[in-house]
Every structure is written in C-alpha cells, then in structure tokens.
Amino acid sequence: MDKLKKLLQQPDNRLCADCRAPYPKWASTSIGVFICTKCYEVHRDLGAHISTVVSVNLEEWSDEQVEVMEAVGGNAAANSVYEKCIPSDVRKPSPNASIDERTDFIRRKYEDQEFLKPNLRMKATSRTRSSSSTEPTSLNPSALSNRDSVNNNRDSVTSNSRSSRLNQGETPPGSFNNYSNSSSLASSGRSGGVSSRSSSSSSARKEESLGMLKVTIIRGRSLVVRDLLSSDPYVSVSYGTQTFKTGVVNRNLNPVWKEEFYFSVGNPPQPVKLEVFDHDVFSADDSMGTAEVDLNPLILAAQMHQGMFEAFGSEKIGRWLATSDNSLIEDSNIEVIDGVIKQDIIFKLKNVERGELELSLEWVPIHAP
Numbered sequence: 031m032d033k034l035k036k037l038l039q040q041p042d043n044r045l046c047a048d049c050r051a052p053y054p055k056w057a058s059t060s061i062g063v064f065i066c067t068k069c070y071e072v073h074r075d076l077g078a079h080i081s082t083v084v085s086v087n088l089e090e091w092s093d094e095q096v097e098v099m100e101a102v103g104g105n106a107a108a109n110s111v112y113e114k115c116i117p118s119d120v121r122k123p124s125p126n127a128s129i130d131e132r133t134d135f136i137r138r139k140y141e142d143q144e145f146l147k148p149n150l151r152m153k154a155t156s157r158t159r160s161s162s163s164t165e166p167t168s169l170n171p172s173a174l175s176n177r178d179s180v181n182n183n184r185d186s187v188t189s190n191s192r193s194s195r196l197n198q199g200e201t202p203p204g205s206f207n208n209y210s211n212s213s214s215l216a217s218s219g220r221s222g223g224v225s226s227r228s229s230s231s232s233s234a235r236k237e238e239s240l241g242m243l244k245v246t247i248i249r250g251r252s253l254v255v256r257d258l259l260s261s262d263p264y265v266s267v268s269y270g271t272q273t274f275k276t277g278v279v280n281r282n283l284n285p286v287w288k289e290e291f292y293f294s295v296g297n298p299p300q301p302v303k304l305e306v307f308d309h310d311v312f313s314a315d316d317s318m319g320t321a322e323v324d325l326n327p328l329i330l331a332a333q334m335h336q337g338m339f340e341a342f343g344s345e346k347i348g349r350w351l352a353t354s355d356n357s358l359i360e361d362s363n364i365e366v367i368d369g370v371i372k373q374d375i376i377f378k379l380k381n382v383e384r385g386e387l388e389l390s391l392e393w394v395p396i397h398a399p
C-alpha cells in the first residue's frame with residue numbers, strides 16, 4: 031500500500047508515538063499513531079474500543095484504515111493533540127522503559143486523555159477536574175443568546191410520536207463508519223459512553239459543551255409521492271431532546287428550504303437525526319425518509335487541526351466516508367473556508383423508496399479560555 035509506505039516515511043512516524051523507539055512496526059488505526067512492539071502490547075491491552083492495533087506489514091489494511099491514518103496526519107499531529115497539555119513532571123517513557131511505566135503513560139494519554147487540552151477531554155476524570163485551575167468551558171454568552179432567539183422562533187416539538195418513530199430507524203452504535211468506530215479521540219464518548227453518560231447525570235454534573243453546530247437544511251431531491259400527485263414536505267431536525275422543523279413546501283418533490291438550526295453539542299456528541307415528512311392536514315404526517323448525521327468525523331477533524339485554521343485559508347481537513355451504513359451518496363468533505371469549519375452532506379434517505387436530502391454543517395468549537 032503506497033499511501034501507508036508514504037506515511038511511514040514521514041520523519042515523525044519513524045519513531046514510536048509513545049516511547050520514541052525507532053521503526054515502529056505497529057499502528058493504532060483508531061488513534062492514528064505508529065507505535066513500537068512494546069507499546070503495541072499496552073495498546074492491545076487497552077482494548078479495541080480505545081486502540082485498534084494492526085501490524086504495518088499486514089497486507090490487509092482497509093482503505094478506511096489508511097484514510098484514518100492520513101486524516102490524523104501522523105505521530106506528530108496526533109501527539110500535538112494527545113500530549114498538548116502534558117504536565118512538566120510527566121515524562122514520556124524511554125524505548126527501554128518498564129512495562130509498568132509504559133502502561134501508566136499510555137493509559138493516561140489515551141484512556142484518561144489527561145494531556146489533552148481541558149476542553150477536549152472526553153472523560154473528565156475527577157483527578158483532572160479537581161486539579162484543574164481552569165473553569166469548565168462555557169459558551170460565549172452573547173453568541174448563545176443570539177442563537178437561542180433563533181431557536182425560540184421555531185416551534186419546537188420534543189418527544190412526540192415523530193421522534194420516537196425516528197428512533198426505531200436508529201442505527202445502533204458501532205455500525206457507523208470507520209471514523210466513529212475506530213477513532214477514539216472522537217468516539218471514546220460513544221464506546222465508553224454508557225458509563226460516562228450515566229455518571230454525569232447521577233452526579234448532576236453540568237454537561238461539557240464541545241461546540242455549536244449550525245445545521246442548514248438545503249434541499250430535497252426526487253422525494254416520494256405521499257399524496258395523490260405530490261407531497262408537502264418539511265424536515266424535522268433533532269439533536270438530543272431538541273427538535274425543530276423547517277417550513278412546509280407545498281406540492282414539491284424537489285423542495286428548497288435553506289433553513290438554519292443551531293444546537294449546542296455536548297460531550298459525547300450524539301447523532302443529528304433528520305426525518306422528512308409529508309404535511310397532512312387531515313391525518314398524521316407521513317414519513318418520507320430518515321437520515322442520521324454522525325458528528326464525530328467533523329469534530330475529530332476540527333480537534334486535529336485546532337489552531338491551524340488561520341494559516342489554512344481554504345483547505346480540506348477531513349472526510350466522512352460514504353458506507354452502506356450511513357447512506358451518504360458520496361464522501362462528505364470537511365473543509366475550512368475562511369476560518370469556518372464546514373461539511374456538506376448529501377444523504378440517500380433511508381426507510382423510504384427514494385429521495386435525497388442535502389444539508390450543510392458548520393462547527394464552532396469551544397476553545398479553552
């Protein structure tokens with residue numbers, strides 16, 4: 031695999047990401063780092079939900095695995111995230127370090143994510159919380175109030191029959207694409223999500239906010255006919271318990287909405303659920319298909335390129351790959367355009383005979399003060 035060889039030739043990838051031993055023979059395709067055999071053994075013991083390890087000599091690398099390694103950009107890029115805030119008294123293990131020393135460091139680095147910038151930590155451990163001098167990150171109040179007023183103008187439908195119908199078509203965690211399956215930076219919340227979520231609710235801890243998401247519902251194409259000759263489509267957009275609706279476009283199978291909705295995205299990020307309905311005056315609205323946006327590729331790309339946006343101008347920083355699970359019509363590019371992180375998506379609607387839905391996302395990460 032040429033791409034893999036090219037990556038391995040990068041100077042930073044010729045040393046183990048964790049202990050700097052030369053010529054790493056293994057890769058964590060979930061984290062995106064190249065590691066030595068000794069560190070590989072620790073990664074393997076962490077479990078595949080944190081680190082999925084494969085030999086670099088193995089012929090059977092999937093395109094997706096290579097894509098992830100490329101998207102992360104190598105050991106230096108990964109360490110610039112995973113070791114961004116490494117305390118001065120913590121030293122990386124040497125190539126000859128004991129297994130205990132190695133294990134301690136690697137667990138703190140990837141499992142506890144102790145050395146990440148505080149606002150990126152997926153699991154806020156009590157240790158880092160109590161010792162951290164920085165306040166929990168909070169949204170810029172003025173930005174929030176602006177966005178709130180936008181939301182308040184929409185009629186919000188929460189927990190009605192619609193959202194429960196939507197849930198039935200929900201893709202089970204784990205069957206998303208490779209990014210969310212394997213990328214532990216973005217999805218440790220999902221893989222370890224059950225415990226972290228329940229602990230946060232039981233301790234009534236304020237949910238950490240990762241950023242603001244703007245969802246623009248652009249248009250539908252070739253939607254199904256639900257009435258006699260046409261349909262009166264609108265889109266319901268849900269994140270967590272919040273649900274908003276676009277306006278109804280009467281008798282149109284190729285409706286254009288161009289409506290914007292804002293959501294505050296907590297940690298771990300949940301999927302954005304979309305459902306197109308045919309507005310019906312006399313009976314319940316009929317479903318015209320569903321789609322679900324996995325936010326992990328977008329958030330991961332933003333985290334990986336944090337602080338590099340100004341230099342970029344306009345640049346592709348990541349991709350959400352089209353797979354049979356996510357019903358993307360084509361790979362969805364994540365780009366930075368004039369400092370704004372954007373992702374355009376075209377879905378083939380699920381649970382329906384036909385129809386496409388086009389939307390775009392904008393991501394505003396919350397930076398530590």
Ligand SMILES: [Zn+2]
Nearest residue numbers: 046049066069
């Ligand atoms: Zn190593």
